[in-house]
Amino acid sequence: MTTQSQELAVSANGIVKQYVNGTFTALHDVAMEVHEGEVVAFIGPSGCGKTTMLRLISGLELPTQGSLETFGTPISKPGPDRGMIFQxxxxxxxxxxxxxxxxxxxxxxxxxxxxxxxxxxxxxxxxxxxxxxxxxxxxxxxxxxxxxxxxxxxxxPRIILMDEPFGALDAQVRWEMQEMMVEVIEREKKTVLVVTHDIEEAIYMADRIIFFTRNPGRIKESIPMEFKKGKRFKQKEEMFDQDGYAQMERKLFAMMREEIVAAAAA
Amino acid sequence: MIQGTKNSAIVTNRDAPALFARAADVQAHKERFFELLSPASGRQTVILGLLGAFIFFAVWEIGHYATPEEGRRFLPSVEQVVGELIFLFSEKGFFYDVLRSCIRIFGSFFAASAVAIPLGIMMGCFGKFKALINPTVSGWRYLPAASFIPLLLVWFGPSETAKMGLLFLGVLFFLIAMVLDNTEAVQREYTEAALTMGASRARIVLEVVVPAAMPAIIDSMRTMIAVGWTYLVIAEIVGASDGIGAVMMRAGRFLNVDTIMAGIFMIGVLGVLTDIFFRVVQRVLFPWNIKKKV
Incomplete structure (x- = not known):
C-alpha cells in the first residue's frame, strides 16, 4: 500500500470540508487519486467545491476530516512542491x-x-x-x-495547481495561453490540476476530467479523455478533428445542464 | 456655412441633411466646461489652477477695497499680507519660528509614523493581533486631541514635550486606522501566492505586504500630516514663545490682522510644500505604481 501511494501525486480519502462551524458543507466525502504526470481538470457548477478541493491540496486550507497526501506525505501547509496559479x-x-x-x-x-x-x-x-x-x-x-x-x-514544483488561471483573460488570449500551457506541461513533465468552468478548456488541457456536483460538493464522475489516445495537442484544431471529441463535449454539456436544472429545481 | 455654400456649386435639398449632420458633428466635438468623464488636459490643468488662484486673490483684494476705510485693517490687502510676510522674515527672524514649527511638526509626525505604521501593518497582517489592539485604539480616535492639553500641561508643563505630545496624539490614532485599512486592502492573493511559494511569515510581511501597501500608506501619511498642521497652532498656544502659531497668537493680542494672515499664509505654503514632498517621494520610491498617477 505504501509503495503505491508514494507514486501518487495526490491521494485523497473521505475528505470533508465544512465552514462556519459546520453549518456549511463545501465538500462531502471526496476521494481521488492523481498519478504523477497526469493533467486533471476539475469542473462542475458554481458551489460544487472544486476550488475548495484545489485549495486543500495547496495547503492554504485544511480539511475538516479525511486524509490528504501528496507523494505519500500528509498535506499540512502550503509549500513550493505544490505551485499555485490564481485567477x-x-x-x-x-x-x-x-x-x-x-x-x-x-x-x-x-x-x-x-x-x-x-x-x-x-x-x-x-x-x-x-x-x-x-x-x-x-x-x-x-x-x-x-x-x-x-x-x-x-x-x-512537483504539482502545479491552477485556479481558473485564464478566467480573467479575453477569449483570444485565453486560447493562446491554453496552448502555451500545454506546451509547457509537455516540456516540464508536470502533474497539473486545473479548476475551470470552461468545458472546452478542460477537454483540451486535461488527460482526465473530474466532474463535481453540488449540495454538498462531491465527485460525480471521473472521466478519462480516451478519445485523445494518450496524446496532447499542440494546437487546438488538432483536437477538434479527433473522433470522439464532439461526443465528449456533448456529454459534459449535458452533465452541466443537468446540474443547472437541478439547482433551479432546488 | 456661407463659405461652404459659395464654394459648392449647387446645394440641393438632398445635400441638406448631410450638411446638417456635419454641423451636428462639429457641435458634438465642441468642448463643454461641465463634461462628464472628461479630465482636464495638462495645459488646462495649469491654466485653470492659476485662474482659480487668481479669482481667490481678486475676491480678497476686492473685499479689502470694498471694506470701509476704518475697517480695512481687519481685512488687509494681498500686498499688505505679503509685505508683512517679507517684513517678518527680514526684520523679525520669522525664519527661526518657521523652523521651530517645522521641527515640531515633522518630529512629532515621524514619531507617530514610527509607531503607527508598524502597528497598523502588524494588525492588518495578523487577525488576532488586531483583535487585541484595535478595540482599545479605536476608542482613542473619538477623543479630541485638544482635550489632552490640560493633562499634557500638568504632566510636562509648557514644554516642548507637551507640544510635540499633542501633535503626536492628534495624528497617531487616525494614522493607525488608516495604515490598518491600507494593509487589509492588499490583495489577499499576493499573500496566498507567497505562501504557496513557501515563504516564511516574516518574509511575506516584509517583502510582500509592506511593498504592496506602501504606496497607499504614503498617501495616508500625506493626508495625516495635513491634520498635523491644523494641530500646530493649538499646540503653540500652549505657552509657546516661538513658532508660527506663537507669532500669530501674539499678533492677535494687538489686533495685527496682517501678521495673523501672514502666518496662515505661511502655514498654507508649508502645507503645499509638504504635499508636494510626499508626492515626489511616492513617485521616486514606487516607479512601478504608475497606473495610479494622473
Whole structure:
C-alpha cells in the first residue's frame, strides 16, 4: 500500500470540508487519486467545491476530516512542491517580470547567479524575453499571468495547481495561453490540476476530467479523455478533428445542464 | 456655412441633411466646461489652477477695497499680507519660528509614523493581533486631541514635550486606522501566492505586504500630516514663545490682522510644500505604481 501511494501525486480519502462551524458543507466525502504526470481538470457548477478541493491540496486550507497526501506525505501547509496559479494576477507589481520569476527561487535559497539564469530560461519559455525589465503595470493581463506561471515553474514544483488561471483573460488570449500551457506541461513533465468552468478548456488541457456536483460538493464522475489516445495537442484544431471529441463535449454539456436544472429545481 | 455654400456649386435639398449632420458633428466635438468623464488636459490643468488662484486673490483684494476705510485693517490687502510676510522674515527672524514649527511638526509626525505604521501593518497582517489592539485604539480616535492639553500641561508643563505630545496624539490614532485599512486592502492573493511559494511569515510581511501597501500608506501619511498642521497652532498656544502659531497668537493680542494672515499664509505654503514632498517621494520610491498617477 505504501509503495503505491508514494507514486501518487495526490491521494485523497473521505475528505470533508465544512465552514462556519459546520453549518456549511463545501465538500462531502471526496476521494481521488492523481498519478504523477497526469493533467486533471476539475469542473462542475458554481458551489460544487472544486476550488475548495484545489485549495486543500495547496495547503492554504485544511480539511475538516479525511486524509490528504501528496507523494505519500500528509498535506499540512502550503509549500513550493505544490505551485499555485490564481485567477487574480499575482505577479508582484513592485518587481520586474524577471525579478518576479526570481522571487520564488530566492525564497528557496537558490544562489543569485543560478536564479538569474533560470529566470532567463523561463522568460523565454513563456515568451516574455523582451519584457524582462518591465513592471507588471505595463504588461497585459495575459502577460502578467505568464509571469506568474513562470515564477511558479521556476520553483520546479512537483504539482502545479491552477485556479481558473485564464478566467480573467479575453477569449483570444485565453486560447493562446491554453496552448502555451500545454506546451509547457509537455516540456516540464508536470502533474497539473486545473479548476475551470470552461468545458472546452478542460477537454483540451486535461488527460482526465473530474466532474463535481453540488449540495454538498462531491465527485460525480471521473472521466478519462480516451478519445485523445494518450496524446496532447499542440494546437487546438488538432483536437477538434479527433473522433470522439464532439461526443465528449456533448456529454459534459449535458452533465452541466443537468446540474443547472437541478439547482433551479432546488 | 456661407463659405461652404459659395464654394459648392449647387446645394440641393438632398445635400441638406448631410450638411446638417456635419454641423451636428462639429457641435458634438465642441468642448463643454461641465463634461462628464472628461479630465482636464495638462495645459488646462495649469491654466485653470492659476485662474482659480487668481479669482481667490481678486475676491480678497476686492473685499479689502470694498471694506470701509476704518475697517480695512481687519481685512488687509494681498500686498499688505505679503509685505508683512517679507517684513517678518527680514526684520523679525520669522525664519527661526518657521523652523521651530517645522521641527515640531515633522518630529512629532515621524514619531507617530514610527509607531503607527508598524502597528497598523502588524494588525492588518495578523487577525488576532488586531483583535487585541484595535478595540482599545479605536476608542482613542473619538477623543479630541485638544482635550489632552490640560493633562499634557500638568504632566510636562509648557514644554516642548507637551507640544510635540499633542501633535503626536492628534495624528497617531487616525494614522493607525488608516495604515490598518491600507494593509487589509492588499490583495489577499499576493499573500496566498507567497505562501504557496513557501515563504516564511516574516518574509511575506516584509517583502510582500509592506511593498504592496506602501504606496497607499504614503498617501495616508500625506493626508495625516495635513491634520498635523491644523494641530500646530493649538499646540503653540500652549505657552509657546516661538513658532508660527506663537507669532500669530501674539499678533492677535494687538489686533495685527496682517501678521495673523501672514502666518496662515505661511502655514498654507508649508502645507503645499509638504504635499508636494510626499508626492515626489511616492513617485521616486514606487516607479512601478504608475497606473495610479494622473
Amino acid at each position: 487574480a494576477y499575482t505577479s508582484f507589481p513592485w518587481l520586474t517580470a524577471k525579478k518576479n520569476i526570481e522571487y520564488g527561487m530566492k525564497i528557496m535559497g537558490v544562489p543569485k547567479d543560478d536564479r538569474e539564469k533560470t529566470a532567463q530560461d523561463f522568460l523565454k519559455l513563456v515568451h516574455l524575453e523582451k519584457f524582462a525589465h518591465s513592471y507588471p503595470a505595463s504588461l497585459s493581463g495575459g502577460m502578467k499571468q505568464r509571469v506568474a506561471i513562470a515564477r511558479t515553474l521556476a520553483q520546479n
